[in-house]
Amino acid sequence: MTTDAVPTTPHLAAADEPELVVAPATTFVSLRGSGRPGTEAFYRAKRTVRTVERALPPARRVPGAGDVVEILYRYPEGSAPVGIADFYWVNPVDDLEYRVLAQVDPATTDEELAAAADGADVELHTLPGRLVVQVLHRGPFADERRTLADLGSLAAGHGLRRVGDHHEIHLDPFTASTPQDHLRTILRDPVGR
Numbered sequence: 001m002t003t004d005a006v007p008t009t010p011h012l013a014a015a016d017e018p019e020l021v022v023a024p025a026t027t028f029v030s031l032r033g034s035g036r037p038g039t040e041a042f043y044r045a046k047r048t049v050r051t052v053e054r055a056l057p058p059a060r061r062v063p064g065a066g067d068v069v070e071i072l073y074r075y076p077e078g079s080a081p082v083g084i085a086d087f088y089w090v091n092p093v094d095d096l097e098y099r100v101l102a103q104v105d106p107a108t109t110d111e112e113l114a115a116a117a118d119g120a121d122v123e124l125h126t127l128p129g130r131l132v133v134q135v136l137h138r139g140p141f142a143d144e145r146r147t148l149a150d151l152g153s154l155a156a157g158h159g160l161r162r163v164g165d166h167h168e169i170h171l172d173p174f175t176a177s178t179p180q181d182h183l184r185t186i187l188r189d190p191v192g193r
Helices: 042-053 110-118 141-157
Strands: 017-023 025-035 068-075 097-103 123-125 130-138 166-170 184-192
Touching: 017 097, 017 141, 017 184, 025 141, 042 068, 042 097, 042 110, 097 123, 110 123, 141 184
Parallel strands: none
Antiparallel strands: 017 130, 025 097, 025 123, 068 097, 068 166, 130 184, 166 184
16 A cells, blocks of 8 residues: 555644554663553653653654654564554553653754663663554543554454554653543554565
């Protein structure tokens, strides 16, 4: 499938209904982790990338992305294959590997990152422009099953499958105690044949 006829989406935007779009190249401060989301280590990683992003020079911060935290998820090599619709329900969630992300200007240098990191084990990570299926999920994370099923159906209808890490863009800040009824999360999966 060529991407010529597929619209490009702004990085922090998605429709309420599943859509096939091209996501733009995007650069991040990132921190790797593993295990179940929602643990203290997971929330510590979220705080670390936000703290480092805020310590960068103002020109390296992305307007409108200040409270957004993103996560790339995958299962380790040798895990059972998973599609879009069944991502969280085939393998043990405790086996997840993740990369927590905070968007930064693509001109951010390793030297600027090192100065802002103050010893934190973070790195720059760039996602290339890519074909994705995505949707804006509203509400609790536990309700993502239906939303991911709809997203998987859209991909399958185009003869596409997930070809990279599952991507969640959390548009609203949250902690372990935040009520989830009004949270907005972009669910995005890179797709190909």
